[in-house]
Amino acid sequence: MQHSDTLTLYDTSFNSRFLLGTALYRSPTQMSEAIKASGSEFITLSLRRQNPEQSDGDAFWQLIKETGCKLLPNTAGCKSAKEAINLAEMSRELFATDWIKLEVIGDDYNLQPDPFELVIAATELIKRGFKVLPYCTDDLVLCLRLRDAGCQVLMPWGAPIGTGQGLLNKYHLQSLRERITDIPLIIDAGLGSPSQAAAALEMGYDAVLLNTAVAKADDPVLMARAFSLAISAGRSGYLAGLMQRRQTAAPSTPVLGQPFWHQQ
């Protein structure tokens, strides 16, 4: 049975469940090839350390636009709601999009989201008509608050940004998924290997967002492809329905006809 299995974020449908970042590649050519290999339709980019007022010949933006992907500007590096709101407004103007990946960092050491500022920023940005995708921790109450603020997608971390540690707190992530079933959840940050992405999708997460694991691979193009396959596999696994784990072995073939020493 073949379903059309699309990902819907704020009324926009995507065929791919892989959101990819555009930083840290060795060259723009390599970035474009990795994006192509990933099959991603939605890519994130940071405005923070650029000078948007100077639009003269922004060749790099042009290259990003040429990928044909939908752009998801982020507020990377912001440490307060006010900063994030300002940057979101600048991004909206520069990229002509009201989509924003909201990132408000509360700790420099592990780049952990600041839950308090995040809720303030999300509430305000939604009032201003933004489609907000907040990068948050896996704390259930924070996620509920963000949903109450009007976020129609949440992006909890798997692990701190750039660590490649994978899904550190599977228990939290599992309960989040069980409690929040009405809006898509995306694992954002911390993934290091394709199998970790597959595990997120198997768990029922709707998509993953990552950057470093692909960009810093020895072969980013091949790694983008690997993640893409893992994400499809994980999603199919989830849709197919995973078997229940059991405590004791259950043979898949009857054992009655076997000699007793084979049954030991």
Place this chain on the structure above:
Amino acid sequence: MPLSPSLNIAIVGAGLVGRLLAYQLSQHKLKISLYEANRLNSHTPANQLDAAAFTAAGMIAPISEALEADLDCYYLGTTSLALWPKIVSELNLKNAAQIHYQQSGSLIISHPQDRAELQHFSRATQRLANTTGAAFTALNGSDIRHLEPDIGNGFEQGILLPDEAHIDNRALMASLLQQCLKQEVKLIDDTAVEIDNNRVLYGQNRHSYDWVFDCRGIGAKVHRPELRGVRGELLRVYCPEVNFNRPIRLMHPRYQLYLVPKPGQQFVIGATQIESEDRSAMTVQSMLELCSAMYSINPAFAEARILEQNTNLRPALNNNKASVLVCDRHISINGLFRHGYLVAPAIVRSVIHWLQGQQCQHHKILFSTLEHP
């Protein structure tokens, strides 16, 4: 094949490639005109010149750079490493002002928090060494302090790349220009020009040449629409208390920072790498990052004097690789990105070979041809 002395050549852009090409061609006794948009007199402070060559740190680091680029970069770099000593000693014989060139390796270190970056670097170095035979040595804390006593405690792992070198880039740029003038290269500075195949145009002037070499970097955008500038920020400081024997590279999650000793107890610390064509002054964030990196290597840098803060644009093509594009009589040499001192001698040698009707080992990775419209 020797070059015919009747050849009339224009070189546009007196940055590193333009000067090196003019200097080396001038030894073949050709008629050479060197154009430059900036005014090149001794009163112009180096940091006010547009060419990225002045603000650069002047490292010739094929392994460190290849790890962030590719093998082509490594091979061009090792060719340049072999060529630089001859270029420098020739210039030092001819000019009173001496260029400091030192091949004492580079030292790669990281803070404990960034150890993963160092491990990544180490793994990539090992792989490169397996393919190319490049030399490297893994170091522990006491090895590091033995090589560089002025590196503070807390750096317990590192890598020495013994073949890498660095050059006093500003002395080199000055020496190259001086030699060009001695060899009767005609300098037309303070003059921005346009190029139309074999012609150089400015004001009412139309000069025709046998070949026009376009070495303008980011200024050549009109002919190479793909060209983009990548912002880099560097500091130059004076610090009499600290001595280093070689460039130090410090791992950082976003870019490799380096601290390069320069004559007169000066140090260049850089460089950020930001996808933007903004040339405005250094940001506070970058200043903090560069200064704290320096300070963390040795707290005596707290008392260093900041001599310059420089921002420049590295000319880059989409693949971040250097390219020689031949379009009839107009030869564009561009896209050296952050690898100017690393690849320029190899490129200039390839270009001269090509002019002599030969193909050198790097021809394939550098040259492409465009039909003249």
